[in-house]
Amino acid sequence: MAAVEKPVNQASTPRKASRDQRRQQLIDATIDTIAKRGYARTTLTDVANTAGLSHGLVNFHFETKEKLLTETLLFLAAEYRDNWVKALAEAPSPAAAQLDALIRADFNDVICSPERLSAWCSFWGEAQCRPIYQQECGSNDIEYADMIESICARLVDEGGYKAEAKRVARIMRVIMEGVWLDLMTMTTPYSREEAMRTVHACAAAFFPRHFNEDGLIAR
Amino acid sequence: MAAVEKPVNQASTPRKASRDQRRQQLIDATIDTIAKRGYARTTLTDVANTAGLSHGLVNFHFETKEKLLTETLLFLAAEYRDNWVKALAEAPSPAAAQLDALIRADFNDVICSPERLSAWCSFWGEAQCRPIYQQECGSNDIEYADMIESICARLVDEGGYKAEAKRVARIMRVIMEGVWLDLMTMTTPYSREEAMRTVHACAAAFFPRHFNEDGLIAR
Amino acid sequence: MAAVEKPVNQASTPRKASRDQRRQQLIDATIDTIAKRGYARTTLTDVANTAGLSHGLVNFHFETKEKLLTETLLFLAAEYRDNWVKALAEAPSPAAAQLDALIRADFNDVICSPERLSAWCSFWGEAQCRPIYQQECGSNDIEYADMIESICARLVDEGGYKAEAKRVARIMRVIMEGVWLDLMTMTTPYSREEAMRTVHACAAAFFPRHFNEDGLIAR
Amino acid sequence: MAAVEKPVNQASTPRKASRDQRRQQLIDATIDTIAKRGYARTTLTDVANTAGLSHGLVNFHFETKEKLLTETLLFLAAEYRDNWVKALAEAPSPAAAQLDALIRADFNDVICSPERLSAWCSFWGEAQCRPIYQQECGSNDIEYADMIESICARLVDEGGYKAEAKRVARIMRVIMEGVWLDLMTMTTPYSREEAMRTVHACAAAFFPRHFNEDGLIAR
DNA sequence: GATGAATGAGCCTTCATTCAT
DNA sequence: GATGAATGAAGGCTCATTCAT
Numbered sequence: 015m016a017a018v019e020k021p022v023n024q025a026s027t028p029r030k031a032s033r034d035q036r037r038q039q040l041i042d043a044t045i046d047t048i049a050k051r052g053y054a055r056t057t058l059t060d061v062a063n064t065a066g067l068s069h070g071l072v073n074f075h076f077e078t079k080e081k082l083l084t085e086t087l088l089f090l091a092a093e094y095r096d097n098w099v100k101a102l103a104e105a106p107s108p109a110a111a112q113l114d115a116l117i118r119a120d121f122n123d124v125i126c127s128p129e130r131l132s133a134w135c136s137f138w139g140e141a142q143c144r145p146i147y148q149q150e151c152g153s154n155d156i157e158y159a160d161m162i163e164s165i166c167a168r169l170v171d172e173g174g175y176k177a178e179a180k181r182v183a184r185i186m187r188v189i190m191e192g193v194w195l196d197l198m199t200m201t202t203p204y205s206r207e208e209a210m211r212t213v214h215a216c217a218a219a220f221f222p223r224h225f226n227e228d229g230l231i232a233r
Numbered sequence: 234m235a236a237v238e239k240p241v242n243q244a245s246t247p248r249k250a251s252r253d254q255r256r257q258q259l260i261d262a263t264i265d266t267i268a269k270r271g272y273a274r275t276t277l278t279d280v281a282n283t284a285g286l287s288h289g290l291v292n293f294h295f296e297t298k299e300k301l302l303t304e305t306l307l308f309l310a311a312e313y314r315d316n317w318v319k320a321l322a323e324a325p326s327p328a329a330a331q332l333d334a335l336i337r338a339d340f341n342d343v344i345c346s347p348e349r350l351s352a353w354c355s356f357w358g359e360a361q362c363r364p365i366y367q368q369e370c371g372s373n374d375i376e377y378a379d380m381i382e383s384i385c386a387r388l389v390d391e392g393g394y395k396a397e398a399k400r401v402a403r404i405m406r407v408i409m410e411g412v413w414l415d416l417m418t419m420t421t422p423y424s425r426e427e428a429m430r431t432v433h434a435c436a437a438a439f440f441p442r443h444f445n446e447d448g449l450i451a452r
Numbered sequence: 453m454a455a456v457e458k459p460v461n462q463a464s465t466p467r468k469a470s471r472d473q474r475r476q477q478l479i480d481a482t483i484d485t486i487a488k489r490g491y492a493r494t495t496l497t498d499v500a501n502t503a504g505l506s507h508g509l510v511n512f513h514f515e516t517k518e519k520l521l522t523e524t525l526l527f528l529a530a531e532y533r534d535n536w537v538k539a540l541a542e543a544p545s546p547a548a549a550q551l552d553a554l555i556r557a558d559f560n561d562v563i564c565s566p567e568r569l570s571a572w573c574s575f576w577g578e579a580q581c582r583p584i585y586q587q588e589c590g591s592n593d594i595e596y597a598d599m600i601e602s603i604c605a606r607l608v609d610e611g612g613y614k615a616e617a618k619r620v621a622r623i624m625r626v627i628m629e630g631v632w633l634d635l636m637t638m639t640t641p642y643s644r645e646e647a648m649r650t651v652h653a654c655a656a657a658f659f660p661r662h663f664n665e666d667g668l669i670a671r
Numbered sequence: 672m673a674a675v676e677k678p679v680n681q682a683s684t685p686r687k688a689s690r691d692q693r694r695q696q697l698i699d700a701t702i703d704t705i706a707k708r709g710y711a712r713t714t715l716t717d718v719a720n721t722a723g724l725s726h727g728l729v730n731f732h733f734e735t736k737e738k739l740l741t742e743t744l745l746f747l748a749a750e751y752r753d754n755w756v757k758a759l760a761e762a763p764s765p766a767a768a769q770l771d772a773l774i775r776a777d778f779n780d781v782i783c784s785p786e787r788l789s790a791w792c793s794f795w796g797e798a799q800c801r802p803i804y805q806q807e808c809g810s811n812d813i814e815y816a817d818m819i820e821s822i823c824a825r826l827v828d829e830g831g832y833k834a835e836a837k838r839v840a841r842i843m844r845v846i847m848e849g850v851w852l853d854l855m856t857m858t859t860p861y862s863r864e865e866a867m868r869t870v871h872a873c874a875a876a877f878f879p880r881h882f883n884e885d886g887l888i889a890r
Numbered sequence: 891g892a893t894g895a896a897t898g899a900g901c902c903t904t905c906a907t908t909c910a911t
Numbered sequence: 912g913a914t915g916a917a918t919g920a921a922g923g924c925t926c927a928t929t930c931a932t
Binding site for chain 4: 580650
């Protein structure tokens with residue numbers, strides 16, 4: 015029963031936390047709860063218990079359950095975008111290095127934690143969330159797709175490959191998503207390293223002079 | 234509201250139907266409802282209305298909502314398996330032809346309908362369903378993975394390729410799943426043909442002497 | 453679950469039984485079901501399963517659940533009355549012998565079976581049944597009370613006792629009912645013989661020259 | 672219908688009451704409802720209406736209907752026990768006075784109200800409640816039986832009677848229960864005074880130097 | 891700000907009753 | 912007569928939301 019639940023974040027519950035801290039605390043609890051119980055079984059009571067806060071506070075900070083869930087989704091989307099934007103910014107400029115940075119960003123241990131994966135999976139699955147997501151963050155995905163496509167185009171160009179950039183870009187994008195899903199649904203999942211090696215192996219198939227299964231080939 | 238719902242299958246509702254017909258009718262309605270409303274918002278009343286039957290009948294035939302959902306998942310899993318088993322049986326024996334048959338099977342218009350895709354997506358997303366699925370159909374997936382792996386092994390062998398069969402097999406498996414998910418989640422989805430071409434392009438990257446983006450290369 | 457229930461009387465289910473046989477079969481099944489499950493949890497499906505008959509037959513023979521329960525109560529009441537009427541008719545005429553016959557009748561093994569006791573207990577407990585019972589069989593009880601009172605009056609008279617017949621009669625009546633209830637509710641119930649000995653001991657307290665704890669004192 | 676029910680206790684419904692007050696209020700309403708409608712027809716809506724509260728609150732405080740009913744039974748059992756324990760404590764020490772106190776306690780106007788009697792009767796009748804009761808309060812009854820037996824033993828001893836204490840004790844116990852039942856089931860019930868006189872008359876039959884039908888004989 | 895009691899809409903489930911076969 | 916599928920009303924339970932303290 016919920017009553018027996020141990021508050022996960024209780025230590026960090028000073029009587030007076032700033033508005034934003036409280037909101038983030040509740041969003042984190044929402045992610046954990048969705049990951050653990052699934053979207054359908056997530057109740058505000060669960061979220062409050064997980065956060066170590068009282069029931070009423072959730073509505074105080076988010077007004078409705080739907081708003082809490084929407085904001086959680088927005089948070090995940092922003093976090094995901096920030097992650098790859100930062101990775102690209104920090105990576106060297108050659109196309110292959112940029113693609114490699116993108117791949118590694120997707121399997122970095124914050125973004126690719128079991129809770130995140132499970133929560134994403136739940137949001138993808140919930141039909142109602144798809145329109146919400148597309149309305150609020152559809153532009154993120156278009157931006158991501160465009161960006162990976164332009165990197166692949168540069169790489170095809172620079173490397174003298176014959177592949178069609180648009181399709182290769184989609185393959186790279188889709189295989190990363192597919193591996194995430196695979197990690198969630200397989201009876202005996204594999205490690206994050208093996209997951210990333212799988213994606214690199216795919217990159218190597220298209221760009222053999224730049225990638226092997228361990229990643230970018232050093233020059 | 235549900236009360237306004239128009240029964241989809243009402244024409245086919247004689248007062249008495251065989252046990253199995255009714256069960257199938259309700260499972261079909263469940264798939265449609267999950268696809269339309271998502272897992273969390275699917276109610277027995279929705280399902281009954283979609284089927285053009287009274288809601289009491291759902292419990293009469295399935296006892297509980299959970300059993301209905303479980304049996305729906307089992308039906309989808311069996312349908313999926315039957316589809317690829319049949320496709321393999323009808324395909325010529327060379328490894329490349331078998332792999333091609335597998336790919337085409339996945340994008341056949343019964344299996345890859347919007348309703349099926351959406352329902353699968355909902356089940357993947359629902360944390361509670363994952364253990365159920367693995368318990369009941371985990372063996373299906375292991376069988377599928379083993380089979381695609383052995384086909385890839387034969388193809389690597391026959392074709393003199395250098396790829397690692399296990400990893401290529403996973404890539405093929407994962408890209409098909411990933412494309413399905415992509416079709417569901419993209420703001421502007423592409424056609425089934427384009428989806429299949431994407432998968433074939435990936436096969437071509439690994440097995441260029443057997444595949445191009447249009448599929449198996451005729452000899 | 454009901455589906456697993458073994459029909460108790462199935463052996464005696466010829467395809468065509470007379471109307472009255474079927475009704476009695478269903479009434480017997482009702483008594484057994486109430487005894488086993490209690491009044492509140494008795495469903496027509498239980499009754500039908502216990503009787504080894506189909507669900508629909510119950511309504512065919514009794515129209516409504518309430519009528520089935522009412523007729524079951526009437527049957528028990530008639531059976532109870534027939535039992536003491538017959539016992540009195542077969543007993544010698546002296547008042548003490550008549551009282552003894554009445555006591556023994558109450559603990560006879562048909563009337564005082566666990567099923568009968570339990571069913572009676574359930575009907576007593578169900579507030580709604582009390583008016584029904586009083587309306588339909590209240591006269592039985594008045595007749596019984598009058599009869600036991602007149603026997604006690606004769607016994608007081610014949611035996612030269614000083615007790616007030618009306619009150620002694622009530623005591624005898626009430627102690628028999630109370631022992632029945634005790635048999636149902638005690639953690640460690642006693643035997644029917646001990647139950648009867650208890651009633652006889654009470655009779656002996658009022659009529660020491662006619663009764664001892666083993667019953668009527670032979671002359 | 673329930674919707675038309677007038678809240679009985681509404682006056683005592685401040686927006687916030689202590690946990691225990693609310694629970695007691697709901698238990699009281701449960702007793703009243705069972706008394707009025709019987710066990711089988713008691714719904715949570717009835718109980719809530721009787722208490723003048725919303726039905727959601729019942730589950731909030733008791734989680735399930737079964738727990739509400741069980742706790743109601745436990746309350747009645749505790750109340751009954753407290754009543755006789757207190758009566759014994761306040762009575763003089765001679766055995767006859769103790770027995771008299773026990774009898775009077777049973778017919779005191781809180782314990783022997785129509786609602787209490789009717790509720791007890793319903794619980795006795797409900798087969799499912801018997802195991803629950805025995806498990807939770809069986810020890811109460813054993814304690815009561817032991818206590819009345821030891822009082823009777825002392826009385827037999829002190830008074831030089833020849834009766835068997837164990838059986839007399841059972842008779843006293845059973846006649847009190849039987850009279851309660853009689854009060855519920857008779858077409859024309861008698862008064863509580865007459866009920867008590869009946870029990871005293873029984874005591875007088877066994878202990879004529881200590882009791883008459885009006886109770887303890889003053890010395 | 892924070893809490894948790896209170897409310898009531900909506901859902902799953904049970905089950906008496908009906909009725910086509 | 913007999914069967915069991917079908918219906919729908921009613922009840923228990925969950926839970927988002929409100930609100931007094």
